[in-house]
Amino acid sequence: MARSNDEVEALLREYADLIAITGGDAFKARAYEKAARAIGGHPFDVSRLGQQDLRKIPGVGRSIAEKVEEYLRTGTVGAVEQRREAIPAGVRELIAIPTLGPRKAMTLYEDLHVSSVAELAEAIRAERLGGLKGFGKKTEENILHGIELMEQAGARIPLGTAMDPAEEIVAELSRLTGCAHCAYAGSLRRVRESVGDIDILVAARRADPFMAALGELPSTAEVIARGTKKTSIRTVQGVQVDLRVLPPRSWGAGMQYFTGSRAHNIRTRTIAVHRGLKLSEYGLFDMDSERSVASHTEEEVYARLGLPWIPPTLREDRGEIEAGLRGELPEVVTERDIRGDLHTHTSLTDGLAPLDEMVAAAARRGLRYYAVTDHAPDLAMQRMTDEKALAQRERVRELDGAHRGMRLLHGTELNIGPDGEVDWPEDFLAGFDLCVASLHSHFGLGRRAMTRRLVRACEHPRINVIGHPTGRLIGKRPPVDADWDEVFAACARTGTALEVNAQPDRLDLGDEDILRAKEFGVRFAVDSDAHSVLHLAQLRYGVGTAQRGWLTPRDVINTWPLGRLRGFLAKGRKR
Structure with a gap:
């Protein structure tokens, strides 16, 4: 079943959007967004927490806690319903378009009476947006691209969304008497960034008990079809699951066949x-x-x-x-090869857990080293200062080696400005153990300017890793337009690693870019970009993406011993 935390997170995110659409307080909207993230990343089921415990979650005050309790008790929230009633359904449909914000959606409805995605596409083709303030040619192109992203996504399910029900179902069916093997297959097993449906295989002598059990699981909303060899259901999240039961002697052949891909x-x-x-x-x-x-x-x-x-x-x-x-198949990197995580956040900026909790959780995962890389000052909403960074560094040094001997690195995630500049001057950056630099704004720069921006960041003597390099959000924001061959060459030349960001809505670099970058001799860092304790486990998605790009442990800097990693982080500088 869907986690209560996920349902509450979705509700609070919607409420934040509704506030923005109606011109409400921007600070209030951001507060609900932050609370939504905090609840989504909270390790305990919020349906079992009282108000006092709810208010211990970062960003959850009395008013938000009351709304959470109201939703868990009644299934609705009066304040949300009021906002929904004040906003036409068509506007809510429009804000689902990647690249189109709430204010622009409201403008389109009020000025052009556009109330659906199809109507908006037609209005752009008929050149009806030309007279609207803030809707230039570039905006129209971005909106059309956003509509294309929606259509491409279609009924496909993001990797992270599909994995939870798949693992729940495998766990439930594996408990049944007579189950010799049970596993998921298909594109989910191949760790594609999205899947059409979930394929589950069982090896057993009798199929009926498994077909019946699938239909009776709490997560099953509908039995689409039931047969002797295959049963299909739809989960409460709307995901289709196809179950096939094979004779135990056919397990290996079945897993090979149903894992695919078709071309393979x-x-x-x-x-x-x-x-x-x-x-x-x-x-x-x-x-x-x-x-x-x-x-x-x-x-x-x-x-x-x-x-x-x-x-x-x-x-x-x-x-x-x-x-x-x-005989030249690569020994691809595995999660067991990963010695450390080089991109993580704490509650000092936009993370959900304090430093001590993140460090302890990372140590429990068996990491040998761990980098804290909170945001730098150019992301003003994070309110980072020199003094905060230095105080955090002192605490990092105190905790170094205190949890199972895990070594700590104090880093930062810098913002790459439109000209390739970064937040802090070089002399201040010299005090960090590593610097990740990422794109967080100005995604629409032209190809030449974007290429120059990224190359200049690579050439900075203190920047070690380019974080989530293309800036894409799967199904929501396209990759930036750059001459990637030139960027890859700059990374190889300057000793700057490219990140394989494990957040399932990023998976950036993607597998095809990894394959290309590897030809240039680029090194990579597979990082969780964790903003909560739960996010640390998402490293596996980055490892799967790295495997799809044919990366071996030699290619991935955070599989290396710490001494070798420190040599790479020196980036050719004398120490």
Whole structure:
């Protein structure tokens, strides 16, 4: 079922949008956004907390706590309903468009009577926005691109959204008597940034108990179809789940077949045919005798095809078959290889947990080193100062090695300005152990200016990592337009790593950019960008994305021992 925390987070985010649409206090809207993030990232179920405990969550005061209690008690909040009634449904539809803010949505409704996405697209094509203040040609292009992003996303589900119900269902079905194996497959197992639906496989001698159990799970909203070999349901989150039950002897073949991708499977079936074999979800069979020659494990199936086992994240027909046949398949980076996290936040800026809690949680995850990189002063809303940074550094030094021997690095996440400048002068930055620099504004700069901006950041002697380099938010904001070959070359030349940001709405760099950047000799940092204790676990999404980009531990700086990492962070400077 959907976590109460997630439901409350969505409600408070909507309320913040409604406040912004109606011209309400911007500070109040930001307060509700911050409270929404805090509740979404809170480790305990808010439905079990009283008001006093709710108010201990960062950013949750008396008024917000009362609204949370009202929602959990009644399923609605009067103040939210009042705001909804004051705003036409069409305006609420418009603000779902990436790149279109609440104020502009209201202007479109009031001045042009536009109340749907289709009407807005038509108004732009008919050039009806020309006379509206604040709606220039560039704005129109951005809105159309936002509509395209919505259409591309369609019914696809973000990776992070799909993973929770998939793991819940696997856990529930694995408990049933007779379950030999249970796992998710498909594009979720390949760690694609979004999935069409969730594929669950079970190995068991009898299918009926599993088909029945899936339909009765608390997270199941609707049984779409039920059969002897396959049952499809829709979860309360609106995600379709397809369950297939296979004989235990076919487990390996079934996992290979249903993991995909389609292009990869075409290649493996072609190899099978050339060897006089037939490959299906039930096994690999001799074409003449129909005798099974491999089926129990994926390793058996691939070996019989003359291939090593291929990690699911590589199965996209992007050269993995050829590399396997040549014996040159990479040993891709795994979560076990990650020694440290180089991009995290605390409640000193926009994180949800204080420094001590984040450090303790990171140590419990077995990290050997950990960097705190709160925002620098140019993001004014975070209210960072020199004095706050120095005080934090002192506390970081006190905590260094205090939790399971984990070493601490004091860093900062700088803002890359429109000309490539960053927040603090070089002499102040010299006191940090590492500097991450990221784009947080001016996403619409032209290609040449954006390229120059990023290259200049790479050339800064104190910048070690470019954080979430393209600035994309999946399904919400497109990547910035830059000459990425020039940026990749600058990273390789200056010894600046590119981040693989693990936040599931970023996954930035994406796999195709990683593949390209690796050709230039770029190094990478796979980071959680955690803003709460729960976010630390999202590092796995970054690792999966890194695998899809064929990265090995040699390519990823935070798999290295701390001594070697410090040498890289020196960026060629004498110490």
